[in-house]
Every structure is written in structure tokens, then in C-alpha cells.
Amino acid sequence: MSTSMKKNIKQFITSPTFLLFLIFIALNVYFSLATNRFFRVNNYVNIIKQSTMIMIVGCGATFLMMTESLDLSVGSNLALTNIVYTFLAVFGIPFLGIAPMPLLLAGGIVILIGAAIGLINGILITRFKFEPFIATLALLYIGRGLALATVDGQSIRTGIPDGFGSIGNDELFGIPYLFIIVFFIVVSFMLLERKSVLGKHAVAIGANRNAAFFSGINVDRVIMGLYIMTGVLAGLAGILTASRFQFGDPRTGVGFEFNVLIAVLLGGTPLSGGKGTIFGTMIGALIVAVLGNGLNAMDVVRFWQTVFQGIILIGAIIFHSQMKSRGRAKLLAAGTRG
Amino acid sequence: MKKLVLVLLIVTLAAALPVFAGGGRERESERDYDFVFGKVPYTFEHAYHQSACRTLEEYAAREYNAKVIIIDGEANAEVTLAAIENLIAQGVDAMAMHTGDAGLSAAAVRLAHAANIPIVTTLIRPDIQTAPHIQPMETASSQYMGAEAARQWKAAHPDKPIRVAMLNFGGIPQIWEMRTGAFFDGVKSVDPNAQLVTMLNGYGSTVRSMEVTLDILQANPEVNIIFGANDEMALGALAACEQLGRGKMNDGVPVSEIIAGLDASSAALVKIFDPDSSFKLTHGAVRDVARAEADTMYGMVTGAIPVKEYFETQVLSQPIDFWNTSLAEAQRFLELNFFYTGSLAADVDAARSR
Numbered sequence: 257m258s259t260s261m262k263k264n265i266k267q268f269i270t271s272p273t274f275l276l277f278l279i280f281i282a283l284n285v286y287f288s289l290a291t292n293r294f295f296r297v298n299n300y301v302n303i304i305k306q307s308t309m310i311m312i313v314g315c316g317a318t319f320l321m322m323t324e325s326l327d328l329s330v331g332s333n334l335a336l337t338n339i340v341y342t343f344l345a346v347f348g349i350p351f352l353g354i355a356p357m358p359l360l361l362a363g364g365i366v367i368l369i370g371a372a373i374g375l376i377n378g379i380l381i382t383r384f385k386f387e388p389f390i391a392t393l394a395l396l397y398i399g400r401g402l403a404l405a406t407v408d409g410q411s412i413r414t415g416i417p418d419g420f421g422s423i424g425n426d427e428l429f430g431i432p433y434l435f436i437i438v439f440f441i442v443v444s445f446m447l448l449e450r451k452s453v454l455g456k457h458a459v460a461i462g463a464n465r466n467a468a469f470f471s472g473i474n475v476d477r478v479i480m481g482l483y484i485m486t487g488v489l490a491g492l493a494g495i496l497t498a499s500r501f502q503f504g505d506p507r508t509g510v511g512f513e514f515n516v517l518i519a520v521l522l523g524g525t526p527l528s529g530g531k532g533t534i535f536g537t538m539i540g541a542l543i544v545a546v547l548g549n550g551l552n553a554m555d556v557v558r559f560w561q562t563v564f565q566g567i568i569l570i571g572a573i574i575f576h577s578q579m580k581s582r583g584r585a586k587l588l589a590a591g592t593r594g
Numbered sequence: 595m596k597k598l599v600l601v602l603l604i605v606t607l608a609a610a611l612p613v614f615a616g617g618g619r620e621r622e623s624e625r626d627y628d629f630v631f632g633k634v635p636y637t638f639e640h641a642y643h644q645s646a647c648r649t650l651e652e653y654a655a656r657e658y659n660a661k662v663i664i665i666d667g668e669a670n671a672e673v674t675l676a677a678i679e680n681l682i683a684q685g686v687d688a689m690a691m692h693t694g695d696a697g698l699s700a701a702a703v704r705l706a707h708a709a710n711i712p713i714v715t716t717l718i719r720p721d722i723q724t725a726p727h728i729q730p731m732e733t734a735s736s737q738y739m740g741a742e743a744a745r746q747w748k749a750a751h752p753d754k755p756i757r758v759a760m761l762n763f764g765g766i767p768q769i770w771e772m773r774t775g776a777f778f779d780g781v782k783s784v785d786p787n788a789q790l791v792t793m794l795n796g797y798g799s800t801v802r803s804m805e806v807t808l809d810i811l812q813a814n815p816e817v818n819i820i821f822g823a824n825d826e827m828a829l830g831a832l833a834a835c836e837q838l839g840r841g842k843m844n845d846g847v848p849v850s851e852i853i854a855g856l857d858a859s860s861a862a863l864v865k866i867f868d869p870d871s872s873f874k875l876t877h878g879a880v881r882d883v884a885r886a887e888a889d890t891m892y893g894m895v896t897g898a899i900p901v902k903e904y905f906e907t908q909v910l911s912q913p914i915d916f917w918n919t920s921l922a923e924a925q926r927f928l929e930l931n932f933f934y935t936g937s938l939a940a941d942v943d944a945a946r947s948r
Contacts, residue, residue: 293630293663293684302683306676409764409795411671413697413721497672503697505671552680558638558666 272524272579273536280539280546287550294553301432305500307545308438309334309493309512314519314537315445316486321520322458323479324465324529325381328392330490331512332399333373335505337494339403339412341366342504346415359419363495370491371484373399378480396513403506412504424500434496441489445534458482462529518565519544522572543568629660631891632681632689637669640798640826641859642880643692645932649884650690658892660687667691669798671698678702682709688891692716694766712894712901714887718768723904726894728886732772735877735911736856740780742915743819743852743875748785750848751818756781756788759810759817761796761803761827773823773856781819791817796827803830804837811838818851825862825876828855832865832873845869846916858914860934860941863924866916867942875915880931882909
């Protein structure tokens with residue numbers, strides 16, 4: 257084994273992400289010991305299925321949070337795209353006399369809607385200097401309202417065309433399409449994070465926006481692009497959710513933005529930006545899913561589950577700040593020695 | 595160091611909490627059961643569903659030596675379907691679901707049947723009728739309540755036309771057939787000129803219903819009969835009326851309006867038997883619905899009931915109102931359906947003195 261490889265492995269083992277991974281394993285061991293119903297292949301397939309939407313949107317949200325931004329509108333974006341996709345596939349655009357659309361065309365339109373929501377967020381934040389919290393909160397309300405208004409608050413469950421549920425439920429060589437899609441998205445974003453300038457720019461903007469600006473990074477363009485990217489991912493999640501459940505529901509995704517936020521925070525991307533990893537977010541998403549599933553298997557009522565989520569979040573923040581202080585102490589020690 | 599200790603404390607607390615929260619007994623005890631049933635209630639935030647689940651757990655354990663795993667549907671289609679998937683993944687022997695959505699019920703039935711797990715639905719008939727169904731007979735009881743409310747109003751105020759407002763769940767068509775529409779049919783059977791002024795979504799919540807009712811009464815102060823499609827919404831309507839100086843009766847004689855609800859929880863009955871409160875009618879069926887669910891799951895698991903054939907088990911939804919139900923009957927209803935251990939008369943007195 258080469259020295260650099262050894263160094264890389266040592267770096268990974270001592271990284272917060274690896275420790276987070278150990279916590280994830282510990283949770284699995286705990287639930288497996290605590291209940292007979294947890295440690296089953298079917299249950300793991302189920303856990304991964306239930307965390308796919310958080311993983312998909314979490315990829316964009318991680319990049320955003322690296323830049324010290326956040327997007328609270330992803331849940332509403334998901335709901336709006338979910339219901340519009342179903343509406344277009346079932347009814348078309350009746351007032352324009354357009355018949356029900358092929359799924360691919362409906363999906364394309366809906367991805368554009370997701371991108372448009374991201375674009376509006378980006379414009380409000382970069383051009384009109386809104387705080388990300390305020391801008392995306394406004395879009396959260398607008399998106400949810402539009403989703404409900406589109407169908408008068410009703411869900412669409414009849415007239416669903418053939419093939420609507422394929423992408424969310426069918427398999428290729430025994431592997432669900434959902435897993436394949438998530439795999440490609442996650443790997444792409446990992447490459448973006450590690451091998452592209454976008455990842456470096458996002459970290460640089462979050463670490464010190466002014467320094468990033470003066471070093472030639474077009475900060476506004478990067479942030480705008482990241483909001484559009486996150487909007488597109490939320491739109492895709494809307495389509496996949498509709499397909500998975502085989503109906504459209506404007507009430508889908510309530511609280512989804514907070515699940516994404518928790519996954520990203522658990523994964524080690526702080527609200528203050530400047531660092532973060534896609535891998536960490538994936539582990540964070542799995543921790544959220546395993547926690548919910550394990551507590552359900554243990555027959556713990558939901559009221560307590562929300563208490564756990566809060567406790568886990570506090571624990572994660574303390575854990576990450578602890579790791580940060582250690583990192584600083586190491587740097588100082590190295591500086592003193594040097 | 596301090597932070598590390600804090601982290602360790604939090605981890606320990608997190609590990610111990612599920613045990614305190616009721617999940618710790620499961621591993622040892624599950625082996626002692628013959629069956630594991632699953633149940634997805636509409637939402638655990640409603641007293642009705644909490645009591646129904648508790649009844650189901652106790653009855654299934656006692657009669658069939660079955661354990662029941664309950665996963666909250668959180669009044670959300672996505673969460674409900676995820677709960678069904680979780681129960682399937684955990685390999686329960688049979689499951690029951692209570693949701694407000696016919697399409698969602700159908701999707702759940704399809705999922706369960708694909709996994710060869712028997713399922714029984716409750717209240718809202720699924721779009722596809724391929725599994726047993728428990729049907730509380732709410733329509734007749736809602737009609738009765740509507741007629742009784744109209745009779746009482748006309749007796750007290752023969753010159754004031756009946757104007758009805760309703761709070762529903764929104765997006766559940768069968769609620770019209772069983773609750774809101776049936777209630778209004780009852781009102782019209784007494785006064786054909788009665789008008790339905792408005793029907794808005796109270797979201798099944800007391801707080802939201804209070805806000806909505808304030809808006810309704812602001813725009814339509816002439817409203818004199820209000821129906822909430824569950825007790826939580828009726829209690830919200832009452833709170834709004836009281837805030838506006840209404841919500842009163844004169845020893846059971848209507849003054850400003852009559853409010854009706856549904857589920858017959860203890861919070862509702864305390865108001866209903868207060869002669870000075872305008873909340874006066876409700877109906878409900880908890881125990882018999884839960885028992886029917888357990889009986890059906892057991893029947894399907896043992897082969898006595900076909901898993902993929904539709905048939906309805908009908909359950910009486912017992913009407914309870916100030917004018918026709920005795921306090922003793924109401925007390926007994928609460929004991930049987932809501933694990934009520936107090937004294938309704940004492941609770942009514944205590945509420946009046948506040």
C-alpha cells in the first residue's frame with residue numbers, strides 16, 4: 257500500500273464523516289438488538305426507498321449550505337411539481353385544449369417549474385439581497401398555495417395513465433429504478449464536490465464571501481446556479497414521489513425541507529457554510545430514515561420520535577463543533593511547532 | 595472534555611428514551627404472541643384514534659394473543675403509505691388502516707396484497723373493493739343529529755330561519771355522504787328552507803377551526819347551527835363562539851346557536867352536558883370499530899374470512915346529545931370507548947365553575 261493511500265485512509269478514519277458513519281452503524285446495531293423486526297433485507301430496502309427523496313434534494317441543499325445559504329422551499333417545490341406532473345399526465349392543460357401529456361413531456365415541464373422556483377429564489381437573494389431564509393420561506397408559502405390551488409386542495413387518484421408508477425416502483429435486474437437514479441445523482445454530486453471548481457467555489461464562498469469575490473469567483477452566479485440546481489432536484493423528487501405513490505397530492509412534502517436540513521446538518525455541513533460533504537449528507541439522510549423506521553419498529557409513538565429527532569440534532573451539532581475545536585487545536589499546535 | 599461528556603450523556607439519553615417511551619418490552623414479549631398485527635390510524639393527534647388504538651391493542655392481546663404495532667398516519671397520505679410499507683417490511687401477519695382517502699386506501703390494499711399480507715380498511719371505502727372493510731354507520735347518526743338540532747332551534751326560535759355552517763376535513767368526498775351532507779339532510783328534513791351558508795376546511799384541528807369559525811361568524815353572523823366533522827373542530831367552533839360572546843344556552847334552550855360534533859370524546863361530552871354551552875350533539879363508535887378490526891384481521895389470518903373479497907362489517911355510531919341521552923349513559927359510553935375513569939357529572943360541574 258502506497259504512503260499516500262495510507263495517508264488517505266488515515267485521514268478518512270479520523271474524519272467527522274467516518275465517525276458519523278460509526279454512529280449510523282451503532283444505531284443499526286441498537287435497533288437490531290432492540291427489536292426483531294428491524295434487521296431484515298426488506299426493511300433496509302424500505303429504509304433506503306424512504307430516504308431517496310431526502311438524498312436527491314440533499315445533494316443540492318448541501319452545496320447551497322456550503323455557501324451559507326439554505327432553501328426552505330424544497331418541500332413546497334416537491335408538492336407543486338408532484339401535483340402538476342400528475343395533473344398534466346391525467347388532464348393535460350384543459351383550458352388550452354391540450355390533451356393528457358406523455359409522461360416524458362409532463363416530466364420535462366415539471367423540471368422547468370422546479371428550476372423556475374430555484375431561479376426566483378436565486379433572483380430574490382442575489383439581485384434583491386433578500387436573506388435566504390426570508391426568500392425561500394416566501395417561496396415555501398407560494399409553492400404550497402399554488403399546489404393546493406391547482407387542484408382545489410384535492411388529490412388526483414383516478415385516470416392515472418399506464419406506466420405512471422414505473423419509475424418509482426419497477427426494477428432493473430432486481431434493483432429499483434429509484435436506487436439507480438439516486439446512485440447516479442449522488443455519484444455525480446460527489447464528483448462535482450471533489451473534482452469540479454463548483455465544489456471549491458461553494459466552500460470558498462461559505463468560508464469567506466468577500467475573499468471569494470476578490471479572488472475572482474462570481475459569487476452571485478454560483479449561488480443562483482445552486483438554487484436552480486436544487487429546484488431541479490426538488491422537481492425531480494416531486495415526479496418520483498408521484499410515481500412511487502401513483503397519485504398526486506398537494507399535501508405531499510410537508511416538513512420535507514426540515515428533513516433535508518437535518519440530514520445536511522447531521523452530515524456535517526454547518527449553517528455557517530464553508531465545508532460539507534455529499535457523503536456526510538447521505539449518512540445524515542440514512543440516520544434520519546433509520547431513526548424513524550427503528551423507532552416505529554420499537555412501537556414508539558410519533559410524539560416521542562420528534563423528541564428524538566431534536567435530541568439527535570443537538571447531539572450532532574455538539575459533535576461537529578467538538579470536531580471543529582479539535583481541528584483548530586491541531587492547527588494551532590502545528591503552528592506553534594512550526 | 596465537557597462537551598464529550600455532554601455528547602455521551604445525550605447518546606445515553608437517546609438510547610434509553612425508547613425504553614421509557616414504551617418500546618423496550620417488545621423483544622422479550624413478542625415471542626409470547628401468536629400473531630403480530632399492524633395498525634395505521636388516521637392521526638394520533640385525535641382522541642378518537644388514540645382510544646381506538648389502545649382498544650385494539652388490548653382486545654387483540656386478550657382475545658387472540660396478538661401484538662399490535664401502531665404507526666401513526668399523521669393525517670398525511672405520504673406518511674400513511676410509508677407506514678404501510680414499514681409494516682409490510684416488518685412482516686406483520688395482518689394490518690388495519692383508517693384513512694380519509696379512498697385512493698390511498700386502494701393503494702395500501704394493493705401494496706399489502708402484493709406482499710400477501712391481509713389488510714382491512716376502516717371508514718372510507720377504498721376505490722378498489724378487494725378487501726374487508728369496517729363501516730361505522732355514521733350517515734344515519736349524522737342525519738339524526740341534524741334533525742334534532744333543527745327541531746331544538748325551531749322550538750326555541752320559530753321565527754329565525756335556520757342557517758348552517760360546517761367545518762370539514764377538505765378533500766374527503768365520503769365525509770359529505772357520512773357526516774356533513776347527512777347532517778344537512780337531517781336539518782332539511784325538519785326545515786326544508788334551511789340554508790347551508792358555508793362549509794370550510796377546519797383541518798380536523800381545534801385551533802384552525804376556531805380561526806375559521808371566527809371568519810365565518812364575522813361574515814355570516816346569522817349562522818345558528820354549526821357542525822364540525824369531528825369533535826376537535828366542534829370544540830374549535832365553540833371556542834370561537836365564546837370569544838364572540840356567543841356559545842351559550844339557557845339550561846339547554848338554544849340562545850345563539852347549536853353546535854354538533856362527531857367522535858363523542860370526553861372533552862366533547864363535558865361541554866355537551868353543560869346546560870349553558872351551545873355544543874350539544876355528537877356521535878361515535880370507538881370500541882366496536884377497534885374490535886371489528888381485530889376480529890377481521892384474526893379471521894383473515896386464520897382463513898375464516900377471505901382476504902381478497904370485499905364485505906362490510908357495519909358498526910353503530912352511537913348518537914349522544916344533551917336532550918335525549920342521560921348523563922349515566924354518556925358516562926358508560928366514555929368508560930367503554932375512551933378508557934374514561936373520571937366522573938362526567940363532576941367534570942361538567944368543574945368546567946361550569948371555571
